[in-house]
Amino acid sequence: MSYTVLTLFLQTASSIANTIREMIGGNGFQFSSAGIVLISDFLQVEFWRPADKSLDRPCIISGKISKNDIASPNNELNDLLIVYPLDIPCDVFIASTGTHLFFCPSCVKEPVMPPGDTVTERRLRKLYELIDNGNNKPAIQHADKLIKKFPELIEARILKGIALWRSKRHDEAEKIILPFSFEDDLSESALNLLTVCFREMHHCSEIVRIYQKAVKKCPNSEELNSQLFMAHVRVGNYVEQQNVAFHLYKIAPNRPYFFWGVMSVYLQAKFNKKLAMTLYLPLCKRKLDKLKEEKNFVSAEEVQLYLIVLEEMQDFITAIDILNGPMGKILEDSEVNFVIQKLIDYNNNLHKYDAVIKLCKQHIVKNVESFSNYKTLISACYELNEDKESSFDDLLAFFQSLQRQHPRSLCPCMGKIHLANHYKLFCKVPLTSLVKEFFIQFGDKPCFYNFIRPYINCFSDTESKELLNSLKETLTFSWETFSGFQKDLKLVSKYHSIFQIESFLVDDRNSVVESSDFVDNYSILVSTAINEFQDYPKIETHPSEIFLLLVVHRLLDSYIITKDSNYLHKAICRLQQYSISSTQIQFSLLRLYSFIGLTKQCISIYEKLEIKQLLFDTLGYTMVNYMQHLGSFQFARKLYDAILKFFTISIRETTEYIINAYRYGTFNKIFEIMTLKTSLMHSLCYNKVLSEKLILDLIFDTDKSQSIFALNLSEINLEDDIDIEEIEDHRDLEVLTCWYRPSLADWSSRDLHLDSFLNEKAWLNCRFLFIKAFIIAIQMFTKKTIDKNLFQKFSSTAISFNNSLENLHRCSNVSNNHPFGPPMVPFKEFLYISSDEIMSNMLETFKMLENWPNISLEALYGKFTASSELFTSAFSKIENMNLFESNSVSSFLNVPNFVTLELFVEVFSLQSSVCEVFVVLLSRLDSNSKSNFCDIRKELFQICQNLKNLGASTLSFLDKSRQMVKLQYLKLEDCNVDVHDATHELENLISKKLAYLSSFNL
Secondary structure (H helix, E strand, O other): OOOEEEEEEOOOOHHHHHHHHHHHOOOOOOOOEEEEEEEOOEEEEEEEOOOOOOOOOOOEEEEEEEHHHOOOOOOOOOOOEEEOOOOOOOOOOEEEEOOEEEEOHHHOOOOOOOOOOHHHHHHHHHHHHHHHOOOHHHHHHHHHHHHHHOOOOHHHHHHHHHHHHHOOOHHHHHHHHHHHHHOOOOOHHHHHHHHHHHHHOOOHHHHHHHHHHHHHHOOOOHHHHHHHHHHHHHHOOHHHHHHHHHHHHHHOOOHHHHHHHHHHHHHHHHOOHHHHHHHHHHHHHHHHHHHHHOOOOOOHHHHHHHHHHHHHHOOHHHHHHHHHOHHHHHHHHHOOOHHHHHHHHHHHHOOOHHHHHHHHHHHHHHOOOOHHHHHHHHHHHHHHOOOHHHHHHHHHHHHHHHHHHOOOOOHHHHHHHHHHHHOHHHOOOOHHHHHHHHHHHHOOOOOHHHHHHHHHOOOOHHHHHHHHHHHHOOOOOEOOOOEOOOOOHHHHHHHHHHHHHHHHHOOOOOOHHHHHHHHHHHHHHHHHHHHHOOOOOOOOOOOOHHHHHHHHHHHHHHHHHHOOHHHHHHHHHHHHHOOOOOHHHHHHHHHHHHHHOOHHHHHHHHHHHOOOOOHHHHHOHHHHOOOOOOOOHHHHHHHHHHHHHHHHHHHHHHHHHHHHHHHHOOHHHHHHHHHHHHHHHOEHHHHHHHHHHHHHHHHHOOEOOEOHHHOOHHHOOOOOOOOHHHOEOOOOOOOOOOOOOOOOOHHHOHHHHHHHHHHHHHHHHHHHHHHHHHHHHHHHHHOOOOOHHHHHHHHHHHHHHHHHHHHHHHHOOOOOOOOOOOOOOOHHHHHHOOHHHHHHHHHHHHHOOOOOOOOOHHHHHHHHHHHHHHHHHHHHHHOOOOOEEEOOOOEEEOHHHHHHHHHHHHHHHHHHHHHHHHHHHHHOOOHHHHHHOHHHHHHHHHHHHHHHHHHHHHHHHHHHHHHHOOOOEEEEOOEEEEHHHHOHHHHHHHHHHHHHHHOOOO
C-alpha cells in the first residue's frame, strides 16, 4: 500500500509533552488506538485506552496542541504510535509514526448516517458554547439568525428548542421540538441533539420513536441499533430491548450485545413472576449454557450474570459447579473472597452443612474479621450435629485457637459469645463470664455496648446484677460516690461501657427520686470529664458525651412520668450549655426543639447538620413532620423544594446509570440501580413531601392578585395514584442511642415504629387523595363546560378520600409522648376541629356541580349552610384553647393546640378557594340564569362574610394569646424566642386570605 507523506512535522513544547504523559500514565505509551484531528486553528488530540483489546469500552482523554507548537522534526513524542479509526466521514485516514503524519484513503470506514458537514459544525459552534455556558437568551437570538440565514439547518432549530426549554419557556420549546419526532430523515447530529432534548423534557418515548425511524432506514447500522437499545432502556421496554440486542448480535457479533439480550430476558423474569420459571429464566439459562459449552466466558461480569440467573432459578448445584470450575478462577481474579462467600451461601441454601462448615472455617482462618461467617458456622454446626455438647466444645476450641493466634481481633471473642447464646441449653460456660472476658479485653472499644446489647437483653435481675458486679470489679472506681475518676482514655471508655450496660439492665426509670440521684451523680462525671479532657480533638466523640446523654435521657424519663415541663427544659439547657457539639447532641436538641415548637432553633441546627441527598430519605422526617404544622411555612416550602429536587433528579438519573451499566457490562449492578429507583419512588418521605407541597402551593399561590384558575396546574402530574401498600419506610428512627431494653423503652420499641409507619401511610393517603380531588375539580371548572372524563376521575378520587377518612379514624388512637419517639401525625388535632368533615363537605359541594348550572339549588344551599356551621364549631373549639403555657421557669408554646390552629387555617384557606370557584361560575352565567341564582349569590356572600369574620376573630385570638403570656419572651434560660416568631407567618397567611375574600365581586 502506498502512502502520501504530508510535509508536516510535529513539535510540542516541553510542558505540553509532560501534560500528555501525565494524562496517559507516564512514559509507557501503549495504546490500542488514538487519534489526531485537525480542527480550525488548533490540533485536537484524543487518546483512547480501552479496557481490553477491542474498542467496546473506550476511556477518552483529550489534549489540545496549538499550531504555534508545531515547528521542527525534533519532538518529545517520537515513540508514540497514533492510529485513528474514523467513524465520521473524511477524505483521508490519518496515521502517525514518530514525527510524520500519513494519509491512507483506503482505510476509511463506512458512515453510519448521511455525511456530516464540518462547515455546519463551525456555524453551530458559537450556539453550542452559548447554551453550554447557560446564556440561553443570546443563544435563542443567535439561533434565530442562523435559522433565518440557513432555513435547512435542522440542528439550529433543535438547539433553539433546548435553549427555550432551559429558559422555562416549555410550551414554545415543545412546539419546535415535538414535530421532529415525526421526521423521517434526520442526521446523526440531529438525533443526538434530540436525544438530549427529549431527555430534559422527560419525553423518553420520543427518543424511541426517532431511532426506530432511523433504524428502519438503516437496519444494519450498529450505532443506530445500539442507540435504539438504550432508548428502550430509558422507557423500560424489556421485550424490545431483547429484540434489538439479539438483532445487534446478528449484524455485529460483539459479546456485549449478546449479554444485553440475556439481561433483558432476565429483567422480564423479574417483573413477570408467572412466566419467570417457565419461560424467561430457562431461556436465559439455555443461552448462557451454550456460551459455557463454547468456553466463551472471559470477564467476571459475564460469569456474575450467569450466577444471577441461576440464583433466581434456585439452581444452586449448577452455580456451585461453575464456581468450582474454570469460570470460578475468573471471579477470583476480579473480586477478593467473592467465590468462597458465594459457595458458603449456595451450600447453606442446599442445607449441605458439612460443606458450609468446611468453607466457613477456611474463610475465617484467612479472614478472621468476617463475623457474619462466624454466625453461619455456628448455625450450620447446630443444624448438622445431634451431639450439641460435642459440637459446642469443638467450636469453642476453634474460637479459642483463633483468639490465641489473633489476640487483638474482636471477632473470635464475639464468636464465643454468639456461640454461648446460640447453644443456650448446652453451653458449659456461663454467658456472663464470656461477657466479662470480652469486657476485660475490649471494653474500651466504642462498639462494645452495641454488640453486647442483644445478648444481655434476656438477662434476669439476678444475672444482670451478677454481670454488673463482675464488670465493676475489674476497675478501681468508687461506684457509690462516683470518685476515683482517672484521666485515662481507655478507662473512661470502660466506664462508658459499664454505665451504658447498667442503664440498659436496671430499670429504675419510674422512680423520680432515683432518677434525680442518677442525674446528680452523672452530672459530676460530665463536669469531671470536661475538665480532664479540655484539649480533646473536636472531631472525635468527647469522653463526657456519653455521661451527658445519659443525664438527658433520665431527665426526659422524669418528664414522661410527671408531665412537668421543667424536666424537659432542664434537659435542653444541659445540652445547650455543653460546649462540645456532636451529632448525637445536635440531633437530641433538634428533636427537643421540635417537641416544644422552637422552629428557628430547629432550622439553625438543621443547617449545621447538613442533611442532604439520601439523608433526606432517612432523616428528613425530623423536619418534615414539624415545620409546616408549627407555622414555619416559608422554610417548609424551601425544604420541600430541596427534597423534591433530590428525589426527582435521582429517579430520573438512575436511568442513565443503568445505561452506563449496560455499556460497561456491569450487569449485576443493573438490578441494584433499578431497586434503588423503585425504593426512591416509593419512599414515604418523597410521597409525603409531594402531597404537603401541593397543599402549601395551593394555599399560598392564590390571593387577590392571582386567581386559583391562573395557577399552572398542568405541571402537576396526578395521573397516577400513590399505591399506599407499596410505600416504604426508610426513616432512621434509631439515630439516637437508646439505653433501655426494647420491652421497656416505649419510644424505641419496634411495635411503636410499625404503628407510626401505619399512621403515616393513613395520613399520606388522606392528604394526597384530598389534594388530588381538589386540583382535579379546579381543572374541571377552568373551562366553561365540564369535562365528563375529568368529573368521573374527580368522583372516584372523592370516594377514595372518604374511604381514607375511615381508615384515619381507626388509626387515631395511637400516641407517643416521648420527645425522641417517632413523630406522630396530627390525627387528634385534625379530627378535633372536624377537618375531615369540612374537607369532605368541600368535595361533596364540587360533586353537585356535574350538570352546572342545572343543579338543585336547595341541596347546594344546604351544603353552604353545613360549611358555615362546621367552621363556626371548629373556631369555637379553638378560641377556648391556650396557645402558650407558663410554669415557674418559662413560658412556652402549647404545640398540640398550635398545630390544631394551623390545621384550621389550612381548611380556612382552602374554603376561600372554594368560594372563588363559585364566584367565577356565577360570573359566567347569562343574565337569565343569574336571576335564578340570586339566593345562592346571597348565601355565598354570607359565607364569605362568615369566613372573613372567622379570620378576623382568629387574628384577634392570636393577639390575645400573646397578651396573656406574662413574659415578653418564651424564655429557656439562654434560649430566648420572641412570641411573634411562632405566630407571625400564620397572621400573614390569614391577612392574605382576608384580602383574597374581600376581592370577590359579589
